[in-house]
Amino acid sequence: MRNKVKTLFSQIAPRYDLLNRLLSLGLDRGWRRKLIEEIAPSPGERVLDLCTGTGDLAVLCEKRGAQVVGLDISLPMLKRATRKTSRSLLVVGDAENLPFSSQSFHRVIMGFGLRNLSCPRRGLKETYRVLKPGGTLGILEFSPSPSRWIRSPYRLYLKTILPLIGGLVSGNRGAYDHLSSSIEEFLKPEEVIKEMEGIGFSRVRHLKLTMGTVIIYLGTKEEK
Numbered sequence: 309m310r311n312k313v314k315t316l317f318s319q320i321a322p323r324y325d326l327l328n329r330l331l332s333l334g335l336d337r338g339w340r341r342k343l344i345e346e347i348a349p350s351p352g353e354r355v356l357d358l359c360t361g362t363g364d365l366a367v368l369c370e371k372r373g374a375q376v377v378g379l380d381i382s383l384p385m386l387k388r389a390t391r392k393t394s395r396s397l398l399v400v401g402d403a404e405n406l407p408f409s410s411q412s413f414h415r416v417i418m419g420f421g422l423r424n425l426s427c428p429r430r431g432l433k434e435t436y437r438v439l440k441p442g443g444t445l446g447i448l449e450f451s452p453s454p455s456r457w458i459r460s461p462y463r464l465y466l467k468t469i470l471p472l473i474g475g476l477v478s479g480n481r482g483a484y485d486h487l488s489s490s491i492e493e494f495l496k497p498e499e500v501i502k503e504m505e506g507i508g509f510s511r512v513r514h515l516k517l518t519m520g521t522v523i524i525y526l527g528t529k530e531e532k
């Protein structure tokens with residue numbers, strides 16, 4: 309699974325940003341901005357952006373003066389990120405086995421990465437380990453269960469339009485078939501919240517964006 313995902317993102321890296329804008333009708337920028345508003349990193353804080361991809365979230369944190377480390381398993385995605393980021397440290401690595409010592413970050417963020425992990429629980433445990441006490445985790449992810457009245461068009465969109473446009477623009481229809489099924493097969497919001505609480509996060513809450521198609525999950529590692 310991990311190698312498959314790594315290959316897939318490496319193949320679509322050149323068209324990733326363009327397809328994000330197209331397939332979300334430009335809404336993805338607002339989703340990322342909202343996550344950073346919620347996480348509100350302060351100047352000088354150490355922020356870890358997991359599954360950073362082409363670095364859009366890392367750039368938003370940099371703009372707030374945070375010291376950002378962006379980690380991703382795909383080198384071609386990170387190479388794209390180097391074109392945008394100015395001060396972030398970009399690291400090739402696995403979000404399920406982080407090369408950082410415990411309690412080393414004030415904030416951990418992850419945009420559309422959790423559902424791509426082989427074991428989301430292991431990834432969440434790693435975020436908890438590397439957060440400093442009092443630190444916060446913020447996750448942005450698609451939901452398989454949006455508001456009821458949009459469910460049918462959303463399914464149709466995932467099954468037909470997303471793989472069609474993704475396939476045409478990236479030249480890799482299989483990748484966008486996978487991205488679409490990874491959304492449908494992912495955990496429901498209440499399941500993600502249960503996982504976060506089970507690992508030890510407190511004050512776990514979630515915000516629904518764009519009729520519940522996208523969710524922001526927030527949690528705190530309490531000071532003991």
Ligand SMILES: C[S@@+](CC[C@H](N)C(=O)[O-])C[C@H]1O[C@@H](n2cnc3c(N)ncnc32)[C@H](O)[C@@H]1O
Binds near residue numbers: 317
């Ligand atoms: C959908 S992209 C999200 C990129 C970026 N965060 C964004 O908001 O656009 C998912 C990213 O997760 C990365 N990824 C998948 N599995 C990973 C893992 N186990 N460790 C680190 N990165 C991983 C992929 O290479 C890809 O760049």
